[in-house]
Amino acid sequence: MGVLFSYQGILSTFFQFLIFTPFVHFFGVLRTFRFVAITYTFIYFLTPYMAFLPHDNDPLLFTVIYIVLSCKTIYGCLIYPVNSILLTNAAPSLLVLGEINGAAGSVASCMRAIAPIASGWLYSKGVENGVMVLSWWAVGTVAAMGGIQALWITEEGGxxxxxxxxxxxxxxxxxxxxxxxxxxxxxxxxxxxxxxxxxxxxx
Structure with missing residues (x-):
């Protein structure tokens, strides 16, 4: 676990400092947000199926783990900054920009407090009923709803x-x-x- 977390921290630092700006500048803020929001769903739906990999084949198991962890880390480095950029662009006036950012930060903090509790409860229920993927599918469904909403986001004027x-x-x-x-x-x-x-x- 220590090695995995260290790898995640190194990759996150490297991507944000060296790759994020040219990547988003090339593909565009809105297109990047839509791509990540839509494809995030597949990461959540596919992650629990790593349990079906042969546990006596460490190279294969850790290769898949690092691939999934890399995707999750890169997506996290992309989605939060471009979300902030789009939120700023959507502000009708500088007078309300602080209120908008404050409200967005408050909602995000509330979700960070509620989501672990809800997903943990769903995971426990899944274990009790033999449905180990329940919490992952629930989170994937929420991500899918966000991906669908991303299709209606526009970036006009800025x-x-x-x-x-x-x-x-x-x-x-x-x-x-x-x-x-x-x-x-x-x-x-x-x-x-x-x-x-x-x-x-x-x-």
């Missing part, structure tokens, strides 16, 4: 507006949201008065 001194300050956070800005660089669009005016540049 603008977050804030009212200040009669002007609209628009933060551009579309597909390039995963690109790091240079030191002192800002990208804004200022609209004021009776007609629009674009300002793109750096401080």
């Amino acid at each position: 603008e977050v507006r804030d009212e200040e001194e009669g002007k609209n300050i628009v933060a551009v956070v579309g597909e390039d949201a995963v690109r790091c800005l240079e030191a002192g660089e800002v990208v804004v669009v200022v609209e004021g008065g009776g007609r629009g005016m674009r300002m793109l540049g750096s401080e």
